[in-house]
Amino acid sequence: METEVTKKFVELGGKKFKVVKAGLDEDEVASYIDQLMTERDLLLKRQESLTSLTKLYDKTIIEADNLAREIQKQAMEKAQQEANAVMMNAHEKAKDILERQIADAQNIIKQQVKTIKVSVSKQIDTALKEQIKDVQLRIGETVRELSDTLTAQSEKLANLGNSVHIDFEQTIPEKTPAAVCEAVVDTNRKEKTVSSTVLCNEAKDEKSIDIEILPPRDKDEIEAIEAYLKTIPEIKSIELLTMIDKSILNIKSAKQCDLMAILRASPQVYQAEECVKDGQKNIAVTLMAKARVDQENTSVNHRIMSMLSK
Numbered sequence: 001m002e003t004e005v006t007k008k009f010v011e012l013g014g015k016k017f018k019v020v021k022a023g024l025d026e027d028e029v030a031s032y033i034d035q036l037m038t039e040r041d042l043l044l045k046r047q048e049s050l051t052s053l054t055k056l057y058d059k060t061i062i063e064a065d066n067l068a069r070e071i072q073k074q075a076m077e078k079a080q081q082e083a084n085a086v087m088m089n090a091h092e093k094a095k096d097i098l099e100r101q102i103a104d105a106q107n108i109i110k111q112q113v114k115t116i117k118v119s120v121s122k123q124i125d126t127a128l129k130e131q132i133k134d135v136q137l138r139i140g141e142t143v144r145e146l147s148d149t150l151t152a153q154s155e156k157l158a159n160l161g162n163s164v165h166i167d168f169e170q171t172i173p174e175k176t177p178a179a180v181c182e183a184v185v186d187t188n189r190k191e192k193t194v195s196s197t198v199l200c201n202e203a204k205d206e207k208s209i210d211i212e213i214l215p216p217r218d219k220d221e222i223e224a225i226e227a228y229l230k231t232i233p234e235i236k237s238i239e240l241l242t243m244i245d246k247s248i249l250n251i252k253s254a255k256q257c258d259l260m261a262i263l264r265a266s267p268q269v270y271q272a273e274e275c276v277k278d279g280q281k282n283i284a285v286t287l288m289a290k291a292r293v294d295q296e297n298t299s300v301n302h303r304i305m306s307m308l309s310k
Contacts, residue, residue, distance in 0.1 A: 109304050116300065127217075131242060134219065138242065206236060209259060210282045211249040218289040221268040222247055225285075228266050232257070259283060 009016045213222055226249065229235050234257035239250040251259065263272040263285060271286040
């Protein structure tokens with residue numbers, strides 16, 4: 001190390017020192033200064049190395065973070081793909097299970113519908129048999145009543161003939177057979193004229209209308225309606241005609257009688273509507289049995305839809 005002495009100063013390592021009396025040994029001081037500068041240089045190099053290492057560390061940390069995020073992203077994508085595959089598999093299995101359950105439910109419903117149809121068919125057959133039996137009984141009763149009526153009328157006619165013959169012999173024995181026949185014919189003509197006049201007057205005051213009972217029919221309800229109509233003073237006569245496919249109530253009533261209002265007031269009538277059949281105004285009646293059948297059908301349909309929705 002070069003040392004420059006100028007007056008009272010000594011320059012060592014670019015630094016000026018004062019020279020004092022009885023000062024330090026210049027060589028030792030220079031050696032020490034050299035050592036310090038060497039140590040400083042080493043420290044500077046170490047600091048530069050540490051700075052480089054710090055930058056490398058930071059870079060490594062950043063790259064590690066980026067790598068970790070990339071790995072995490074790939075792992076999430078892979079997990080999502082696997083989850084989607086699992087979900088697809090689960091959907092397929094659920095679809096298969098649902099289709100099998102629907103098929104089983106449809107089979108059960110078909111069996112139930114078949115059972116219901118068989119039961120309803122049996123009930124209809126039973127009802128038809130009962131109605132046919134009832135019709136046969138009514139026909140038998142009507143035949144007996146007609147037979148009794150005809151027998152009674154025959155006896156009355158026979159008695160009337162005997163009485164007329166006796167009166168004829170007692171009161172007009174002097175008349176000729178021709179005169180007698182003319183008198184009898186004149187009497188019959190007068191009776192027919194009076195009878196026709198009465199019938200015409202009655203026909204003017206009455207109207208006849210058919211009430212058709214629409215299916216489904218119920219014997220008890222029909223009989224209840226018939227009994228109810230018999231209590232109406234305006235109704236003159238009721239005749240029930242029961243056939244295999246329908247029932248008809250032939251009503252003869254006063255012209256001012258409102259049959260629609262009377263029928264709708266009956267608790268056995270679900271619906272009553274006027275209709276024209278063969279040019280004649282009739283009334284079509286639906287019994288409360290129809291409402292019960294509709295209610296049962298609605299209940300069955302509701303149970304079917306409930307089973308399908310499960």
